[in-house]
Amino acid sequence: MTEKVIHLQEHADDEAKKLGMWLFIFTELLLFGGLFLVYSVFRAKYPANFHEGSLELSVTIGTINTIVLLISSMTVAMSLTAIQKNNRKLAMILISVTLVLATVFLFNKVFEWGAKFEHGLYPGSKLMPMLERGDLLYFSLYFFMTGLHALHIIVGMVLLTICLFKLKSGSVNSQKYIHLENGALYWHLVDLIWIFLFPLMYLIT
């Protein structure tokens, strides 16, 4: 007697997957939102120190990083357009460009942080506790917030690299691209956070 095998109908709910990513994005927004709140209270309390602290940062590098992330947001959005138009090769090229731009951002961050480390400014250094309260708060927030953001950049890069491989293997294609869409959403979130981080850290007058 032959065995009858029953295959369950695969039910993919892309709207639900997208909603799931958005719900996660909400938690990320509140995470960084909480940090921005801490920042605002202490900036209101130590305006002069925060201003002085921001002078130690390079507006040039910050601007380059902002531009780099904005362009990377466009390229990842374009990669989604590309795969929707069934142009797999272009989609892969655009994601690769996004990843290169992300690497540039991280490299700049390493450079910026390195400069601070050389001056003895890093979490847990002997110099930090000797600073004025306002300065200590500013630099602690600077390291924590840009560090947490950089961590998110790395996570985003991992997600997009996975998308790149999925494009290559065809599991992300013009009919099924929710993974790329979600990866792109996460990347846009990372950009969104930086949009606020940049003026609040670098451009304090």
Next chain:
Amino acid sequence: MANKTTHTTEYRVLARVLLVLMFLTFLTISVTSYHLAAFSVTVALLIAGAKGFLILTYFMHLKYESLLLRILVAMIFVLYAVIILITFIDYAYR
């Protein structure tokens, strides 16, 4: 079921949004170089808000998403504004 009726954002739309975002970036920098004191934060945040709105609407595709999603996103920002407001009321009256 895969999305077949989802809207595809054209390349040129995305490119135009990028141009506006870059313009707003340079605007932020030039505005904050003037000594507007307390105002510069407000202006910088307003411009950042505009940039955020463009990213949410076009890059993150909210303009073409379901009403549910758009309402949820709006609610999160309202929630955040309330949190800020309450914290500052608390802080201001200590």
